[in-house]
Amino acid sequence: MAVINENWVFVETDLQKINPVTYQLLTKMKQISHDPVVAVLIEKSDASLETELAEYGPDKILLIKDDELVDGDDLELTDALNKLIQKQGTPNTFIFPATVVGRSVAPRLQAWLRTGLTADCLDLKFEGDLLIQTKPSYGDNIMCEITIPNNHPQMATARPNVFAAEKQTNSNLKVEEIENLDWEKDSKLVIKSQLLPPKTTDDITQAERIVALGRGDKTDAGITVANNLAKKLHATVGVTRPLTDLDQYTVNEQIGQSGQTVAPDLLVNLGVSGAVQYTAGIANAKVVVSVNTDEHAQIFKYSDYYFVGNALEFSRALEAIL
Numbered sequence: 001m002a003v004i005n006e007n008w009v010f011v012e013t014d015l016q017k018i019n020p021v022t023y024q025l026l027t028k029m030k031q032i033s034h035d036p037v038v039a040v041l042i043e044k045s046d047a048s049l050e051t052e053l054a055e056y057g058p059d060k061i062l063l064i065k066d067d068e069l070v071d072g073d074d075l076e077l078t079d080a081l082n083k084l085i086q087k088q089g090t091p092n093t094f095i096f097p098a099t100v101v102g103r104s105v106a107p108r109l110q111a112w113l114r115t116g117l118t119a120d121c122l123d124l125k126f127e128g129d130l131l132i133q134t135k136p137s138y139g140d141n142i143m144c145e146i147t148i149p150n151n152h153p154q155m156a157t158a159r160p161n162v163f164a165a166e167k168q169t170n171s172n173l174k175v176e177e178i179e180n181l182d183w184e185k186d187s188k189l190v191i192k193s194q195l196l197p198p199k200t201t202d203d204i205t206q207a208e209r210i211v212a213l214g215r216g217d218k219t220d221a222g223i224t225v226a227n228n229l230a231k232k233l234h235a236t237v238g239v240t241r242p243l244t245d246l247d248q249y250t251v252n253e254q255i256g257q258s259g260q261t262v263a264p265d266l267l268v269n270l271g272v273s274g275a276v277q278y279t280a281g282i283a284n285a286k287v288v289v290s291v292n293t294d295e296h297a298q299i300f301k302y303s304d305y306y307f308v309g310n311a312l313e314f315s316r317a318l319e320a321i322l
């Protein structure tokens with residue numbers, strides 16, 4: 001099938017709200033793409049999410065208004081996207097968020113289309129029409145550039161918060177409504193209702209301020225004082241992987257390659273060494289303050305301000321003056 005000079009972004013919606021990661025992917029694709037960036041939006045017939053989407057500057061929105069597909073399962077979504085490509089042509093690239101939905105739909109579609117997919121990219125750029133997809137490899141110790149030179153679409157997933165979203169206007173935006181996709185129903189699975197998961201913790205991916213605890217602050221006193229400091233700073237507590245051994249922390253609070261990618265205005269690192277698997281998750285933090293007893297700690301290279309010394313003493317002193 002002929003390749004069309006378009007770069008597509010899948011719009012993830014959760015209970016009829018656009019997931020912010022979509023805006024991040026659109027912004028990135030607009031920054032790097034010389035061809036039109038196309039958002040693929042599935043919504044209810046009475047919705048108008050395209051108005052919000054337009055604020056992030058796509059060149060085109062492929063709009064599928066379908067009351068059933070909007071609640072479709074992963075197989076149904078995959079089939080519908082496959083049919084969409086059969087109808088419209090094969091885009092040069094097709095980018096998905098590395099979310100639960102994106103991680104399920106993108107590889108299924110990739111298999112149908114017999115193309116390539118790079119999961120969990122940390123960066124994307126073009127060389128001509130070739131998408132250069134950067135992701136950590138070999139135990140996350142090196143960054144690899146992966147390309148899919150002979151197949152289309154070139155597919156990739158990228159994690160939330162790896163790219164920053166920026167609003168932009170595009171007076172040339174076209175909205176094209178797609179009708180009669182004729183996607184196949186999945187008779188094996190019936191979704192009866194959908195609910196957002198109850199929030200058991202502050203969502204660290206959306207936090208504006210984070211106090212992050214590393215192994216250097218992993219004592220009862222260190223954790224208590226860090227939590228008090230976080231309260232005073234109106235911050236969410238995050239951790240490095242060693243802290244997830246403790247009952248109170250899970251992958252939801254873990255920052256880094258196998259945890260969450262964060263983008264706070266302020267990040268305070270307490271006793272964090274700055275391993276590449278951790279720093280992969282903090283690239284978009286705006287102001288980074290780090291405390292470590294080792295004056296050569298890697299984390300200082302990623303920090304705007306640093307203090308060589310004891311994290312517990314630093315936290316106590318800072319908490320006292322706030």
Ligand SMILES: Cc1cc2nc3c(=O)[nH]c(=O)nc-3n(C[C@H](O)[C@H](O)[C@H](O)COP(=O)(O)OP(=O)(O)OC[C@H]3O[C@@H](n4cnc5c(N)ncnc54)[C@H](O)[C@@H]3O)c2cc1C
Pocket residue numbers: 139140213214215216217239240241242254255256257258259260270271272273274275276277278291292293294297309310311312
């Ligand atoms: C495939 C893979 C995926 C991974 N994913 C992640 C991930 O998502 N997130 C993650 O965090 N890790 C991840 N890791 C683990 C990662 O490699 C590091 O082991 C981890 O980040 C180290 O955590 P840390 O900085 O808390 O501990 P350490 O590396 O042990 O560092 C502790 C630091 O505290 C300092 N220190 C000691 N005492 C004090 C004190 N009293 N006051 C101040 N400073 C002190 C030390 O100088 C040291 O720099 C992953 C590893 C692999 C192989």
